[in-house]
Amino acid sequence: MAQAIPLVTRADPTATHGALTEGYLTQPLVMAHASWRSLRGVSTLNFEGLTLDRGELATGGYGEGYVDRRHPHAYVHELLVGAESNGGGLRGSLFAGRGFAPFGSDDPMVRPFEKYPVNHHLSQVLERVVAVGALRYGPVIAELGTFNGDEPTGPGASPNFDRFGDSWSSRLTLLPITGGEISASYASVTSPEVRAGHGLDQRKGSVVARFSRETPTSSHYALLEWARTDERDNGTLTTSLTSLLGETAFCARGVILGARLERTDRPEEERLLDPFRTPRPSSDLANLGVSRWTTITASISAPSVRAGVASARPFVEVARIGVAPGNPPGIFNPELRYGTRRMWMYSAGIRLRAGSMHDRMGRYGVAMPDVTMSGMGTRLPDRESDTMPSMPDMSSGKGAPMSHQMSKSQCSL
Amino acid sequence: MQLVMKRRVTASAILFLLVAAACGDSASAPGKPDTTGTTIDTTGLRSAACPAINLGPKPAVLSLAQSNPATLQVLGSGSETARYTAEIAVRAPVAYTTTWGFRSATGNKVDIWDVSGNTPTLVDSLIVSGASTLGDVAVSDDGKLLVVATERTGGSIVIYDLGDPKHPKLLARFNNADTDPGVHTAEIGRVNGKLYGFLSIDPIGSTPARIVIVDLSTPEAPREVFTKVTGNPFVHDTFIRDGLLFVALWDNGMEIWDVGGCGTGASPEAPRVLGGVKTLNGEVHNIWWYHDPNGSKRFAFVGEEGPGTIGSSSRGDIHVVDISDPTAPKEVAFYRVTGAGTHNFSVDETNGVLYAAYYNGGVRAIDIRGDLGTCPANQQIIDGATNLARCDLRLMGRELGVGLIELNRGVYVWGVQYLDGTVYASDMVNGIWKLKAVR
Numbered sequence: 127m128a129q130a131i132p133l134v135t136r137a138d139p140t141a142t143h144g145a146l147t148e149g150y151l152t153q154p155l156v157m158a159h160a161s162w163r164s165l166r167g168v169s170t171l172n173f174e175g176l177t178l179d180r181g182e183l184a185t186g187g188y189g190e191g192y193v194d195r196r197h198p199h200a201y202v203h204e205l206l207v208g209a210e211s212n213g214g215g216l217r218g219s220l221f222a223g224r225g226f227a228p229f230g231s232d233d234p235m236v237r238p239f240e241k242y243p244v245n246h247h248l249s250q251v252l253e254r255v256v257a258v259g260a261l262r263y264g265p266v267i268a269e270l271g272t273f274n275g276d277e278p279t280g281p282g283a284s285p286n287f288d289r290f291g292d293s294w295s296s297r298l299t300l301l302p303i304t305g306g307e308i309s310a311s312y313a314s315v316t317s318p319e320v321r322a323g324h325g326l327d328q329r330k331g332s333v334v335a336r337f338s339r340e341t342p343t344s345s346h347y348a349l350l351e352w353a354r355t356d357e358r359d360n361g362t363l364t365t366s367l368t369s370l371l372g373e374t375a376f377c378a379r380g381v382i383l384g385a386r387l388e389r390t391d392r393p394e395e396e397r398l399l400d401p402f403r404t405p406r407p408s409s410d411l412a413n414l415g416v417s418r419w420t421t422i423t424a425s426i427s428a429p430s431v432r433a434g435v436a437s438a439r440p441f442v443e444v445a446r447i448g449v450a451p452g453n454p455p456g457i458f459n460p461e462l463r464y465g466t467r468r469m470w471m472y473s474a475g476i477r478l479r480a481g482s483m484h485d486r487m488g489r490y491g492v493a494m495p496d497v498t499m500s501g502m503g504t505r506l507p508d509r510e511s512d513t514m515p516s517m518p519d520m521s522s523g524k525g526a527p528m529s530h531q532m533s534k535s536q537c538s539l
Numbered sequence: 540m541q542l543v544m545k546r547r548v549t550a551s552a553i554l555f556l557l558v559a560a561a562c563g564d565s566a567s568a569p570g571k572p573d574t575t576g577t578t579i580d581t582t583g584l585r586s587a588a589c590p591a592i593n594l595g596p597k598p599a600v601l602s603l604a605q606s607n608p609a610t611l612q613v614l615g616s617g618s619e620t621a622r623y624t625a626e627i628a629v630r631a632p633v634a635y636t637t638t639w640g641f642r643s644a645t646g647n648k649v650d651i652w653d654v655s656g657n658t659p660t661l662v663d664s665l666i667v668s669g670a671s672t673l674g675d676v677a678v679s680d681d682g683k684l685l686v687v688a689t690e691r692t693g694g695s696i697v698i699y700d701l702g703d704p705k706h707p708k709l710l711a712r713f714n715n716a717d718t719d720p721g722v723h724t725a726e727i728g729r730v731n732g733k734l735y736g737f738l739s740i741d742p743i744g745s746t747p748a749r750i751v752i753v754d755l756s757t758p759e760a761p762r763e764v765f766t767k768v769t770g771n772p773f774v775h776d777t778f779i780r781d782g783l784l785f786v787a788l789w790d791n792g793m794e795i796w797d798v799g800g801c802g803t804g805a806s807p808e809a810p811r812v813l814g815g816v817k818t819l820n821g822e823v824h825n826i827w828w829y830h831d832p833n834g835s836k837r838f839a840f841v842g843e844e845g846p847g848t849i850g851s852s853s854r855g856d857i858h859v860v861d862i863s864d865p866t867a868p869k870e871v872a873f874y875r876v877t878g879a880g881t882h883n884f885s886v887d888e889t890n891g892v893l894y895a896a897y898y899n900g901g902v903r904a905i906d907i908r909g910d911l912g913t914c915p916a917n918q919q920i921i922d923g924a925t926n927l928a929r930c931d932l933r934l935m936g937r938e939l940g941v942g943l944i945e946l947n948r949g950v951y952v953w954g955v956q957y958l959d960g961t962v963y964a965s966d967m968v969n970g971i972w973k974l975k976a977v978r
Contacts (some may be wrong), residue, residue: 324771410773413847456850
């Protein structure tokens with residue numbers, strides 16, 4: 127599967143105090159998965175390092191040395207191999223490679239909005255060298271993973287392999303109804319922002335409720351998420367960051383309407399002369415305070431235009447953004463930083479895809495719920511399947527190595 | 540050679556006697572039991588690893604009563620509200636304060652204040668191009684040079700001529716690949732008569748922190764003479780005195796480098812690590828090697844820069860390190876302010892008072908006379924994790940004064956400098972303060 131999104135974003139105002147309009151090729155990636163008997167392979171190559179070096183305008187967003195812009199992801203976003211056991215009521219899997227730690231919600235890339243939420247670094251732990259084990263019994267999934275705590279320092283930077291195993295996370299997921307799931311996660315991440323170690327550690331918690339269902343002509347999707355990250359120094363709490371996010375999408379006749387409401391705390395950091403960049407690592411362990419971001423996003427996507435396995439779906443997103451001092455406020459002052467407390471962000475683009483996309487990103491093996499997604503809805507058993515040759519029918523709920531998107535669905539993203 | 544050393548020791552002892560007698564304080568006369576019965580060692584102390592440095596006699600044990608600290612009297616202030624103020628350097632009658640980060644303007648300005656009166660008056664300023672922060676500033680011992688450190692756009696030091704102290708003139712700017720991405724601090728000092736700059740360089744990405752030493756003997760043409768990757772993960776500051784370089788290595792603690800003081804052939808071009816200590820909690824930020832008026836040079840003061848929120852909170856103790864054996868320094872005492880953390884120091888060595896910038900805790904004045912590593916059990920705190928027993932300077936009655944807190948207007952003090960009975964403080968939020976010293 128391949129994807130790219132030609133995108134134009136206007137942010138008004140930005141940290142420059144003025145409006146900026148920019149165009150990108152965002153989220154250019156290639157996904158592949160394979161299976162042979164009980165062995166599985168998952169890969170996602172992300173080429174944002176080539177197209178998004180300056181970052182994508184995303185007012186409120188932050189992480190990995192970018193602020194008010196989303197950072198480019200690592201070229202090797204996911205590359206894992208694993209094995210699954212399929213026998214009996216208790217199933218298990220073990221995956222290792224570079225990818226997601228078992229924590230929080232799905233990567234925003236596979237959710238119905240182009241813009242990432244502010245809470246990306248509170249709600250996902252990704253691009254680490256991980257070993258993830260999962261057990262599933264009926265509607266219960268338990269995952270445990272260990273990984274290196276350090277975040278990538280650039281798209282092409284290698285992880286600090288010496289730190290593999292210094293961090294861990296776990297996630298428990300319940301599947302009470304078809305298409306519905308509730309999960310709770312905890313993560314202990316050592317010095318994510320200082321590659322050499324000795325930075326602030328993080329203790330992270332997340333609770334997610336997710337629902338998705340799809341018919342041949344419609345789909346529903348909803349997600350409610352609470353996440354919290356406590357930053358600690360030698361075991362002592364220094365800063366708490368909390369996020370509450372709700373998002374929903376509805377698709378009928380190929381038209382997708384989406385809405386997202388988010389309130390997320392962001393740690394403020396010293397900026398470089400480029401006001402969209404912060405030093406990585408920072409010069410010390412202090413911050414400038416906490417800011418609180420409230421963002422309402424609405425999106426509409428037109429029906430896909432298809433040609434063979436390729437599709438093109440135009441979309442528009444509008445975000446109204448409010449920022450206020452958080453707790454503690456420190457020296458953060460939105461008027462000084464932005465000249466206002468209210469901002470807009472407008473985006474228009476076309477989601478170009480060819481082939482089948484991973485529906486869920488951030489889960490491996492038996493941790494993938496037995497729902498076959500089509501971007502945002504649970505596929506009903508009677509709809510057409512484009513399951514790859516040699517891949518089990520994922521609607522069966524057993525032995526599905528990787529849920530992937532049906533590119534022929536009217537409601538594919 | 541032995542004769543020369545003995546004469547030096549004898550002279551030191553006589554000087555010590557005279558000063559102690561003149562002080563007439565609780566400092567006991569050498570060679571006699573003091574009030575707590577401790578006998579003072581009048582012999583100078585030399586380490587085999589550093590024979591040319593005489594660490595002087597063992598300081599007297601003082602017995603002080605605990606009392607409420609005095610309020611440092613504010614004499615005046617100068618306001619800077621467009622930028623956040625950072626470090627301060629004073630050579631009367633002029634003070635230089637740098638700026639940091641972004642407020643309504645970028646921290647690329649050096650404010651120049653006339654501090655001859657009680658109220659500092661802004662008389663000029665410098666704008667340094669290509670910098671987002673000017674984290675450090677220093678004046679050479681002869682008053683001829685001003686050196687400013689720049690961060691996060693390649694990193695550099697900018698050298699100004701102080702022929703007219705109120706209107707410095709640019710002499711040179713030094714930067715190279717080793718100063719990337721930023722010079723966090725730049726201390727300057729002489730080694731065997733030659734002026735050097737000791738630069739602490741920020742880490743970036745997977746590139747670690749480092750020390751760079753620059754020959755400033757021809758200030759128009761600075762020249763790098765040494766560099767070393769060090770610090771874990773940061774190296775924030777150094778302290779140069781008598782040919783010893785004290786290096787703040789964050790979680791690797793404090794190291795003492797011989798850069799020419801020990802007489803064993805080391806130099807700024809070829810430093811030699813004498814020893815080091817990992818102080819409790821790490822996060823070693825800054826250091827002051829104290830020379831007391833009696834000739835004792837046994838203690839170094841280490842600032843711990845814990846995490847904080849600028850403008851709101853901070854954390855980090857002052858750690859007292861006994862360097863009697865410079866190859867194996869050991870932590871013996873500490874000072875803590877609940878709810879605040881220390882930053883830079885300045886010491887009135889004549890009166891034995893350490894002034895510490897304490898961010899949201901204002902300015903603190905601490906009595907550092909005498910032996911800080913000897914105290915009764917009820918003045919000791921034993922660290923649970925390491926079982927290290929340390930004297931608590933507060934319990935020892937060493938807290939002399941607190942400044943700026945009583946104003947109740949929110950301060951975040953970055954740096955201090957003591958000079959001739961006055962304490963100058965740079966406050967990130969408000970600008971510059973002039974306070975009366977406690978002694």
